[in-house]
Amino acid sequence: MESECALEVAVEIVKDVGKILRAGMHADKKARYKSHRHDVVTIFDRRAEEMIVTAINKAFPDHGILSEEGTAKVGTSSYRWVIDPLDGTNNFLSGYPQFAISLALMRGAEAQVACIYDPLREEMFTAICGEGAFLNGEPKHVSAQGSLDGALIGAGFSSRPERALITHAVLEHLIPHARAIRAAGSACLDLAYVAAGRLDATWYVSLSPWDVAAGNLLISEAGGQVSNLEGAPLTDPEVGILATNGRIHAEMLALVGKKRSL
Ligand code: IPD
Numbered sequence: 385m386e387s388e389c390a391l392e393v394a395v396e397i398v399k400d401v402g403k404i405l406r407a408g409m410h411a412d413k414k415a416r417y418k419s420h421r422h423d424v425v426t427i428f429d430r431r432a433e434e435m436i437v438t439a440i441n442k443a444f445p446d447h448g449i450l451s452e453e454g455t456a457k458v459g460t461s462s463y464r465w466v467i468d469p470l471d472g473t474n475n476f477l478s479g480y481p482q483f484a485i486s487l488a489l490m491r492g493a494e495a496q497v498a499c500i501y502d503p504l505r506e507e508m509f510t511a512i513c514g515e516g517a518f519l520n521g522e523p524k525h526v527s528a529q530g531s532l533d534g535a536l537i538g539a540g541f542s543s544r545p546e547r548a549l550i551t552h553a554v555l556e557h558l559i560p561h562a563r564a565i566r567a568a569g570s571a572c573l574d575l576a577y578v579a580a581g582r583l584d585a586t587w588y589v590s591l592s593p594w595d596v597a598a599g600n601l602l603i604s605e606a607g608g609q610v611s612n613l614e615g616a617p618l619t620d621p622e623v624g625i626l627a628t629n630g631r632i633h634a635e636m637l638a639l640v641g642k643k644r645s646l
């Protein structure tokens with residue numbers, strides 16, 4: 385019951401935030417750099433976070449919160465929201481139409497609820513643990529692609545150049561095998577697309593918990609597989625994440641596992 389109610393709150397708030405981001409695409413975004421010159425934040429990332437955090441605090445005052453732009457609240461219950469208020473900020477800043485809002489409700493280390501919303505396409509990817517994955521209310525499953533030959537793969541370039549170059553080095557081995565590679569710049573949408581069968585796999589070398597928390601639940605609920613780059617359970621997305629339809633996981637691991645550092 386808690387999960388259904390949490391998903392309702394999540395869906396409602398991401399729709400509201402989505403309206404702000406849609407309008408924001410055409411506004412002055414007042415961007416500034418965070419840790420380095422590839423890592424940007426806009427007033428919209430912060431506004432989105434504020435809206436989401438306010439809604440969650442109102443609905444679930446005892447829940448903890450971890451959100452990318454700085455909100456870190458220790459709750460009094462075992463539930464904690466992990467939030468990326470705007471995933472794909474570099475795209476958003478340039479008006480490139482690929483970004484989303486990602487919310488996950490965790491209980492300890494286990495995701496209970498996932499909600500990823502693409503406000504431009506009005507696509508709402510949702511999951512509740514044990515109940516399957518959905519896109520705008522329709523059940524979704526990972527693709528049936530059985531081998532890397534013929535697969536469409538999402539490549540994730542870290543915003544840290546030295547980590548992005550590791551992805552670049554893997555591409556040399558991957559390109560001869562895959563049907564095609566895409567690098568669209570929103571990790572949570574790449575994960576949602578694997579869950580929805582639009583990508584057969586994606587991998588990233590360097591991500592944070594808010595990039596992957598919702599996407600991972602969507603993929604497991606859609607019948608896919610997520611691991612680190614050695615095939616072990618994902619504990620720290622910073623060291624790398626491989627998400628696939630399951631059928632091509634071993635083939636992908638053999639390639640992406642080769643290169644974890646330069
Ligand atoms: C970034 C995007 C991008 C990925 C970066 C992330 P942000 O998130 O997901 O695709 O390559 O590593 O940091 O900063 O736009 O929320």
Ligand code: CA
Pocket residue numbers: 468470471472571594595
């Ligand atoms: Ca992100």
Ligand code: CA
Pocket residue numbers: 429452468469470471472473
């Ligand atoms: Ca973000």
